[in-house]
Amino acid sequence: MPQPAWISADAPHIDVVLSSRGRVMRNLAGHRFPHRAPDEERIEVMQKVLRAAKATPLDLNVFRSLTVAERDYLVGCRLVSPEFAWTEQGRAVLLDRRNALSIMINEEDHLRVQALSAGLSLETAEQAAMHAVTALSYQLEFATSPDYGYLSASYINVGHGRRLSAMFHLIGLAQSRRLHSVINALSLRKIVVRGLFGESSRAIGAFAQVSTTRQNHAEFAGACDYLLTEERLARTAVGRVRLQEKANQAREFVLSSPVLSLADSLRTLAWLRWAAASEIPGFHTKPRDVDMALAVLESRNSTAPQQQARQRAQFLRQVIEA
Numbered sequence: 001m002p003q004p005a006w007i008s009a010d011a012p013h014i015d016v017v018l019s020s021r022g023r024v025m026r027n028l029a030g031h032r033f034p035h036r037a038p039d040e041e042r043i044e045v046m047q048k049v050l051r052a053a054k055a056t057p058l059d060l061n062v063f064r065s066l067t068v069a070e071r072d073y074l075v076g077c078r079l080v081s082p083e084f085a086w087t088e089q090g091r092a093v094l095l096d097r098r099n100a101l102s103i104m105i106n107e108e109d110h111l112r113v114q115a116l117s118a119g120l121s122l123e124t125a126e127q128a129a130m131h132a133v134t135a136l137s138y139q140l141e142f143a144t145s146p147d148y149g150y151l152s153a154s155y156i157n158v159g160h161g162r163r164l165s166a167m168f169h170l171i172g173l174a175q176s177r178r179l180h181s182v183i184n185a186l187s188l189r190k191i192v193v194r195g196l197f198g199e200s201s202r203a204i205g206a207f208a209q210v211s212t213t214r215q216n217h218a219e220f221a222g223a224c225d226y227l228l229t230e231e232r233l234a235r236t237a238v239g240r241v242r243l244q245e246k247a248n249q250a251r252e253f254v255l256s257s258p259v260l261s262l263a264d265s266l267r268t269l270a271w272l273r274w275a276a277a278s279e280i281p282g283f284h285t286k287p288r289d290v291d292m293a294l295a296v297l298e299s300r301n302s303t304a305p306q307q308q309a310r311q312r313a314q315f316l317r318q319v320i321e322a
Contacts, residue, residue, distance in 0.1 A: 001070060004077040004116065004295065005100035007288050011119030015277040016231050017224075018167040018207075018291050020122045021078065022129035025109040025152055025161040029141040033153040034090075034106040042090025042106045049105050052139030053094055058132055060094040060103065069299045074102070076295040078116060078167070081107060101132055108153050109161075111136070120228065122164055122221055129162075156213060164220050165211030167196070168227060171274050172234030174206035175242075182230055183208075190214045191223055196266065196294065204263050205270035207294070240278065247275035247283060254316045259309035262298070265316060269293055272320070285319065293319045 006019040027033065031045050053060050066074070066086055074080040079102040080093055094103040104112040113136075115128035143151040149159040157163075173179040183193045196207040210227065212220045235243075250271040254260065260268075273290040275283040297312065 001073055002097075002099050003292065004079060005098040006077075006116040006118045007291050007295070008118040009286070009288050011121070013120040013228055014118070014287055016169055016228055017120040018169065018294075019078070020117050020120060020125040021163075021165045021167075021211075022115045022122070022126035023163040023165070024111075024113045024129045024133045025150070025157050026111040026113070026133060026136075026140075027143040027151055027153070028110045029143045031110065031143075034108065034110065035153060037090075037106075039089040042088075044090075045110050046090045046092050046105045048140065049103075049111065049136075050092065050094075052136050053103070055139050056132075056135040058094075058096065058101070058135055060096055060101075063093045063095065064091075066093070072299040073296060076298060079114065080104060081112070083107070101128060103132065109157070120166055120224060122166065122217060122224070126162075126164060126217060160213075163211055163213045164215075164217065165209055166224055168208045168210055168224075168231065169206060169270065169273060170208050170227070170231050171206040171270050172231050172236075172238055175238050176234045178230070178234060179206060182227065186210065186223060186227070189219075189223055191220070205266035207266065207270065235274070235278075240280065243271075243274060243278060244280050244282075247271045247280060251283075251320055254313065254320055257313050259306070260312040260316060261309060262312070265297060265312050266294075268316060269297075269319075285322065289319065289322065 028045055028048060031037065031041060034042055050062060071080065071086055075082050077099065079095065079099060081104065084104055084107050085091060090106050092105045095101070100116055102114045113129050113132050115125045115132065117124040117128065145151055150161040152158045152161055170179055173182055186193060191210060191212050194209045195204060210224065250268045254268050269290050272283065272285055273287055276285045276287045276290060
């Protein structure tokens with residue numbers, strides 16, 4: 001599959017922010033939510049959405065069946081959610097040719113539209129997602145309520161049905177032991193912080209998806225600016241000497257390890273990314289090389305844990321020695 005559009009070297013604040021995402025949910029009027037609908041109704045919904053998408057100028061490719069490696073790659077690129085039941089009846093994914101826009105059919109809701117853009121570019125991502133939803137709205141009737149707005153399978157998404165997010169690398173705050181307090185400050189502003197692979201991975205490598213369903217664009221952009229400033233100050237406090245020492249240790253650890261766990265792989269890539277962004281001598285890997293490695297890290301054909309661990313080690317050695 002082609003490289004996702006958000007992995008671009010020309011991106012605002014690329015040293016700290018990997019990507020931005022606008023996500024919009026919608027459900028079709030007159031149909032039960034996916035978790036309550038039988039297979040035949042989900043198939044009917046899927047067919048309606050596919051016909052509608054074909055009638056738009058969005059130029060989308062349809063994927064009804066994926067290999068495990070393709071699915072893992074799309075999850076790593078954050079174009080498909082890990083929870084998407086892609087092997088079940090009535091499921092499909094629509095992707096544009098740049099891998100910037102994805103539409104999941106019959107995930108938690110009938111439609112999950114996601115647009116991703118490079119670096120800290122919230123407005124670009126939000127506008128792309130809303131453009132796709134608007135194009136589909138000319139062909140489909142969405143379920144709404146005069147009291148609640150757009151209806152959703154989850155009460156959290158009822159109303160606007162919109163989530164804004166940005167993927168940060170907060171390794172400076174983690175090293176200065178301020179990450180926990182900053183996350184608490186964000187939570188008071190109704191901002192959720194998860195890890196690269198969900199809540200449980202938040203502390204691993206300090207990759208953090210910062211998102212909101214309640215704030216407007218300006219409020220969330222202000223919170224992201226605050227987080228960006230705090231991370232850069234923390235990196236300055238840690239210093240280049242300490243960074244080079246830790247990055248060298250991470251590189252030597254990978255080169256001497258025949259197997260690597262997912263957690264160790266993420267920690268290693270975290271140090272490599274910081275070293276690359278800071279142009280530390282001896283590290284020729286670019287930040288976007290690391291981001292691409294993060295996207296494909298778990299795209300493996302083998303399901304045997306020991307074999308996966310060997311593949312990770314081999315893959316990271318190739319990244320380091322490139």
